[in-house]
Amino acid sequence: MASPTSDPSRVAIITGAAGDIGKVIATRLASDGFAVALSDLPNRSTELNALVTEIVATGAKAIAVTGDVTVEKDVETMVETTVKNLGSLDVMVANAAVFKGVFLDQMDTETWDKIFAVNTRGMMFCYKWAAKQMIKQGKGGKLIGAPLCAAYCASKFAVRGLTQVAAIEYARFGITANAYAPGFIEGTQLWKELQDTAEAEMGLPEGAFKTQIASNMIKLGRLGTTTDIAGLVSFFASKDSDYITGQTFSSDGGMHMS
DSSP: OOOTTOOTTOEEEEETTTSHHHHHHHHHHHHTTOEEEEEEOGGGHHHHHHHHHHHHTTTOOEEEEEOOTTSHHHHHHHHHHHHHHHSOOOEEEEOOOOOOOOOGGGOOHHHHHHHHIIIIIHHHHHHHHHHHHHHHHTSOEEEEEOOOOHHHHHHHHHHHHHHHHHHHHHGGGTEEEEEEEEOOBTTSHHHHHHHHHHHHHHOOOHHHHHHHHHHHTOTTSSOBOHHHHHHHHHHHHSGGGTTOOSOEEEESTTSSOO
8 A cells, every 4th residue: 555655656676676675675665656676686586576476466566677786787777677667766775785694704805795796886886877867857866775794794884875975966966865774684684694603603593592682682672574674765765754865774673872
């Protein structure tokens, strides 16, 4: 069901849409009234097409656009395909990310480079080509990134800085740029990686690790859900956030406070 502030003519791209959080974001924005372009790697096309079918069955518009966000030409094509099929681009949700559960002293260069390629360079390409299209359209738009361990945290801190730069540079075009920073989200690949690391390095089984995190680190006493994150992205994508830009909002149950 569309929200009171939704506009049925608005179009959103969600990268990493075949992932745990991406799927829920895509479904939420479609229910808010957006036409959605779902993007992920070619080897996730089966999952993307299934999600498109699911969304279209609700009466919303959706297409699948495969590509690699680390390849600039793929991102350019993703934007062009979206506009060609759905008419415009109003919201870019740069959600694609990778995480490897290794400590810094065990990090190899290949893993480090891959994490930065997806989490930072990929998001920069998404911001760049989405902004080009939004400027061409002349009606503003919204850029939404996802910052959040060593290389992962470092790459996601870069996302915060890049989001602030985008907010400054594109403000004169009516384009806002904000980021969402998930905490521990149950059922995601990141959470599974953290559990595996905790068990391998500290001997903590899944249940004990979850209890320790929830009771000692999270003020609300529970892990987050993908629905929690989708709700925040829905707000950023809506007109209710028109006067917010350059900000990173944490959805982590009070784990970090600012």
